[in-house]
Amino acid sequence: MNPSLPAGHLPRVLAVVPALLLLLALLVGVPVGPASADADDVTVELVAVAPTVVGPDATQRVTARVTNPGTDPVTGLRAELGVGWRVVSTRADVAAWADGGRGVATGQLDLPLDDLDPGESTEVTFELDVATLQLGADAEWGPREMSVRVTDGSGTVAVLHSFLLYDPDGGTPRAGRTAPDAIGLAVVAPLTGPALDPAAPAEYVDAVADATGAGGTYARLLDAATTGSAALSLAVDPAVVAAAATSTDDTANGWAGRLQRAGGADVAVLPPYDTDLAALAHADVTATDVAATTSLDLVADDWAAPGRWTTSVAWPVGAPDRPTLATAAAAGAQHVVVESGARPTAEGAASAVGTAPAGGRDVPVVVADETLGALVAGTGTGASTTELVQHLLADTAVLAGEQRSPAGDRDVVAAMPRGWAPDVPTFDTVLTTLAAQDWVDVSPFTQVLDAVPGTEYRVERSTVSEAELDPASVADLVTTRTGLASFATVAADPAALTGTADRDLTAPMSIAYRTDPDARATAVGLATAQADQLQDGIDVADRADVTLISDAGNLPVRIRNELPVDATVSVRLTPDDPRLVVETNPTIVVPAGTSRDAEIRVRAIGSGDVTLDVEVLAPSGVAVTDPTELTVKVRAGWETVGTAVLAGGVGLLFVAGIWRTVRRGRSDRRTTGEQVTEAAVPTGPQHTLPTDDDLPEDRAP
Missing domain, CATH: 2.60.40.10 (Immunoglobulins)
Known part of the structure; x- marks a missing residue:
């Protein structure tokens, strides 16, 4: 039996239906x-x-x-x-x-x-x-x-x-009191350079100068960073600032001066030339080489970063993995900006400033809020400024409301994309409106970084992008740079010898090259070829085999220096036979563009042909020439034997002369006194030679 409604109830039910439908519509x-x-x-x-x-x-x-x-x-x-x-x-x-x-x-x-x-x-x-x-x-x-x-x-x-x-208290003296505690908000944009072509470095400087001009990307970033009370923070590539500061372009110089002015923009420092840390990480580059590849020494010598630029950050592209975070730490970055891919390990509201385990340590990270970043940047939307502002107000209000949990104070970071050129009035409107709200505290990026890490994050174990420079090319660049640094110690001023070679070997690893792999491959080949050519500037002159006839002596090894600077080198000989002992490894200075002999003292123990490996070493201990050999014909004792033979010959001749003289003195054919007298009897007229007694002066007067 089906249930039924009492009489009179159906009209009342039907009367309620419209009200229910209205309530549903409201919901x-x-x-x-x-x-x-x-x-x-x-x-x-x-x-x-x-x-x-x-x-x-x-x-x-x-x-x-x-x-x-x-x-x-x-x-x-x-x-x-x-x-x-x-x-x-x-x-x-x-x-x-x-x-x-x-x-x-x-x-x-x-x-x-x-x-x-x-x-x-x-x-x-x-x-x-x-x-x-x-x-x-x-x-x-x-x-x-x-x-x-x-x-x-x-x-x-x-x-x-x-x-x-x-706000239920809006319009009253209690306005804002029911709002949650304010969240800290920092907005930061990377200011990075174009790809540097080792074959045309002047084009890099020109591109930087153009971007500092009116309407240029760098000019707009700096305007946004110095306009209004809620300014933009910048993560700056120091190579860009150095290029502008040392440029002959007055506009670029002025822009660099504004950026570096005390009390101006809030600045954190990136690695020079915006090195792709993910590419370094996936090539298994050592921590020492990472530090050298990201050193500020790569920047022009005639520029120095302001002393107050003390915050260093790394900013990998996209979602970094654990090796990338470890590499960023090896580069000396105090914090790593993580655009995406980081997951908090605990439930609840997460703060931007935290840590993530990588490489056996907890790496300080700054996890950007992707939603806020996209809204502030205005990317991917066709919304008006007012729509962006209302969306941001709603989103930050919800973020602040989440902070009511026991998680405590919360900071969020909106990270702008590389190459972002803000519409300055729009940006100023957005940030000024946000800063005016009770639930948002717009702060400088470097100030947010000072917060105690409040969240532990996890990133993927390994994530490799196809846009990265391949590991073999990275290893080639890093190995070449390391070898060049060791070679350059032959010069009193290694930097004067290498010039821009270090920069050229680093530039192909720039993130800017990700969008042009063909140009990047060309840059890699050119940079390594130029470095190899420089290291061919010292060699050992060819010479014929040497014959050593004494027990000891000096072997001359001629060193040619085709470098533009004097070279200090040590020469080391290694014999393949113990019958020749090398007693010295001399260090000599070979003037630029000349040759000089290094005299190596050797001692012979026995005779025979000995092959010596010739090594020419820089003060760093690395070989600066290709392997070469020298053959020495050791004839130990020949000098002594020759002298003895010569002395013996002279002695024999002397004895023979004496013997002959003596022998002649005893000959039977030699005349006697009587034979002489007989032979002296004259037979013809006789003339007697006067004797001493007959001399006139002896006669008496």
Whole structure:
């Protein structure tokens, strides 16, 4: 048996149905009716909402602009203002409503619009008595759904979604007291340079100078960072500032001066040339090489960062993994800006400043709020400034409301994308409006970084982007740079020898090159080739084999220096046979563009042919020439034997001479005294030679 209603009850039930339907409409809003055929030809945008926050007795003024961008006139238009009574309590609900996925709010006011010819616009202003919403003083503080729907005779032609901010104490001395505690909000933008081509470095300087001119990206960023009370913070590539400060362009010089001026922009410092830390991480580069590749020494010597720029940050692209965070820490970054991909380990409201485990340590991170960043940047939306402001007010109000939990004070960071060029008046309007609210405390980025890390985050173990420079090329650049640094110690001033080689070897690892892989590959090849050519500036002159005939002596090794600076090198010989001992490893200075012999003292222990490896070393201990060999024919004792033979020969000749002389003195053919007398008897006339007694002077007078 089916149950039945008592007589007279059915009319009462039917009378309640309309009221229930009305209540349901108030709760969920009214669905948008089917759009007319001309829906794409009419647009509606929010022009103004005043006051920003309303109380129970306030009047909310909402101005919208309706435009006909089509080619045909539009007639019979009407505009309806809708407002919901239920608070929007989650960020997901804020986003869903702003994206237009929930129809329209409950209609409150309906006004006719002027007919619109093609290209014409008209504005409509609603004045809503908030009391008609019947929210009352006990209603919850926070944002409510608000919509403006434009219709013609056939249905809805355009809809916009926005928010009304309600304070039950608004308009009274207690205004704002029911609002949650303020969240700290910092807005920061990266100021990074273009890709530097080692073949045309002047183009980099020119591009920087152009960006500092009127309307240029750098000029607009600096204006946004120094305009108004809620200014933008900047994460600056020091190479850009150095290029502008040392440029011959007066505008660039002036821009650099403004940026570096005390009391000006809030600045954190990035690694020079905006090095792609993810590429370094995935190439397994050592911590020492990471530090060298991201050092401020890469920046021009005639520029130095202001002393107050003491905050260093790393800013990887996208969602960094654990190796990237560890590499950022090795680069000396005090904090790592994480654009996306970080997950808090605990439930509840998360603060931007926290830590994430990576590389065996807790790395300080600053996790950006993607929603706030997109809204402030205005990317991906066609919304008007007022729509952006209302969306931001609603989103930050919900964020502040989440802070009522035991999580405590909360800071959020809105990170702008690389290459962002703000519309300065719009940006100033947005941030000034936010800063004026009780639930938002707009602060400098470097001040937010001073907060105690309040949230532990997790990132992926490994995430590699196809846009990164491949590990082999990264390793080639880093190895070449390390080798060049060791080679350059031959010079009294290594930096004077290497010049811009370090910069050129770092530039291809810039994030800016991610969008041009072909140019990046060319830059890698050119930079490494130039470094290799520089390291070919010292060599060992070829020479014939050397014969060593003594027990000890000096072996000359000729060193050629084709470098533009004097080179200090040590020469080391390593024999392949113990019969030759090397006693010295001399250090010599070879003047630029000349050759000089290094005299190495050696000692022979035995005879034979010995091959010596010749090494020419920089003061750092690395070899600065290709491997070469020297052959020495060791004839130990030849000098002694030769001397002995010569001395023996001379002695024999001397003895032989004496013997011959003696032998001649004893010959049988030698004449005697008698034989001489006989032979001396004259046979002819005789002439007697006077004797000494017959000399006249000896005669007596």
